[in-house]
Amino acid sequence: MIKRLLGVLIAMMLIAAMVVPATAEVKTMYVRTNTGISLHVRSSPNVTKNNIIGSLKYGEAVGVDHYLGNGWAEIVYGAKRGYVATRYLVATKPTSKPSAKTASKPETKTDATILANMNAEFKSAKKVNAYTVYVNPTRVTTWINFRWAPSTSAKVISTYKAGDRFTVISELNHWLQVQDPATGFVGYIWKDMTLTVGN
Amino acid sequence: MKKLISLTLCLIMAFSLVSFAETAAKEEVGSLEVNGAFTLKARVPEGYTVSLFYSDSLMSIWSIMSEDETKPIMSMVIAYDEAYADVERFNDLDDEALAEIEATYAEYEMEFGYTETKLGTKLLMATEVGDYQDYVSFFSIYMGYCIEFTLMSGMDTEAALTAEDIELAIDFLSDLDFEPIEEAAE
Numbered sequence: 161m162i163k164r165l166l167g168v169l170i171a172m173m174l175i176a177a178m179v180v181p182a183t184a185e186v187k188t189m190y191v192r193t194n195t196g197i198s199l200h201v202r203s204s205p206n207v208t209k210n211n212i213i214g215s216l217k218y219g220e221a222v223g224v225d226h227y228l229g230n231g232w233a234e235i236v237y238g239a240k241r242g243y244v245a246t247r248y249l250v251a252t253k254p255t256s257k258p259s260a261k262t263a264s265k266p267e268t269k270t271d272a273t274i275l276a277n278m279n280a281e282f283k284s285a286k287k288v289n290a291y292t293v294y295v296n297p298t299r300v301t302t303w304i305n306f307r308w309a310p311s312t313s314a315k316v317i318s319t320y321k322a323g324d325r326f327t328v329i330s331e332l333n334h335w336l337q338v339q340d341p342a343t344g345f346v347g348y349i350w351k352d353m354t355l356t357v358g359n
Numbered sequence: 360m361k362k363l364i365s366l367t368l369c370l371i372m373a374f375s376l377v378s379f380a381e382t383a384a385k386e387e388v389g390s391l392e393v394n395g396a397f398t399l400k401a402r403v404p405e406g407y408t409v410s411l412f413y414s415d416s417l418m419s420i421w422s423i424m425s426e427d428e429t430k431p432i433m434s435m436v437i438a439y440d441e442a443y444a445d446v447e448r449f450n451d452l453d454d455e456a457l458a459e460i461e462a463t464y465a466e467y468e469m470e471f472g473y474t475e476t477k478l479g480t481k482l483l484m485a486t487e488v489g490d491y492q493d494y495v496s497f498f499s500i501y502m503g504y505c506i507e508f509t510l511m512s513g514m515d516t517e518a519a520l521t522a523e524d525i526e527l528a529i530d531f532l533s534d535l536d537f538e539p540i541e542e543a544a545e
Binding site: 193194195197199200205206207209231232245248298299300301302322323 | 396413415416417418420436437438439440441442444459460463496498503505506507
């Protein structure tokens, strides 16, 4: 009798384990907008006039339930669910708001300066465990350059738009050595034009 | 492979909501709607065709190409940016906001100047400084969407962009109409 009850109890526990879903792991990310403004939270993963349900401040933590793969993520927003554009999420809490930029006259570089800067970048390279970064241009409508060497004077191999992703191979002072997972090509992109977003 | 040719022009245009009177009917650019927010219409230059290169809920990229491959290639990117969510029109931006946009071009090693089109549109002129970053770029904002238009030399040609090429792009942009889409009452 007791054995039978134990057997039933164990069976019920096993069934419950299968039926009751495990709590999904929510990843904490932080809001980072280019100009320090708040980020809209929306009731659906698109931009419309009437789907804004709230906002998140710059640097605020947000629980990401999952990424939709189309530039949006579903988040935990109080007692509700919401959606935010992933290009404004980073894994590390921003330390300060971006300061207002002003245009400055570009420095005229000699060939010797260009080579010296490039060599300095190469020497600073540190191999890392591969991780994914997403293209995040200063202007969302522009692209970033994928170069054969870590210098703005190096020839551009190709250009990439906001949201495109790379696999990071090594980190340099101002550049990342990356591989395009779609083509396999390896090159360099400007570090400040990327976002690290959890998978 | 395309080669971006240097020029001394980078423009920022203030777009009006008023259509210009035209003798020729305007053709719509691509699929008419931008995320259900507004409709974009333009007169496509003769011999050019417009095609949608990429589209998702946040960004659309259009290519405007001539049948003649030596002719310049134009592309237009329209993307929503939270930074301008409350901006109706580009000419609503204050000097500080304009300076920030200028600074983003400076990151690509471009210098600046100002002029006007024949229609009185204020233009930001920029000169490329870097060795390989040569192109002409036009920028505006409408209803929170950034619109960036780029002119490049034709495929596999070493020829520089001419004044006529620049005029073609300016005429195209001068004719752009932005019409908000009214949501149907429920």
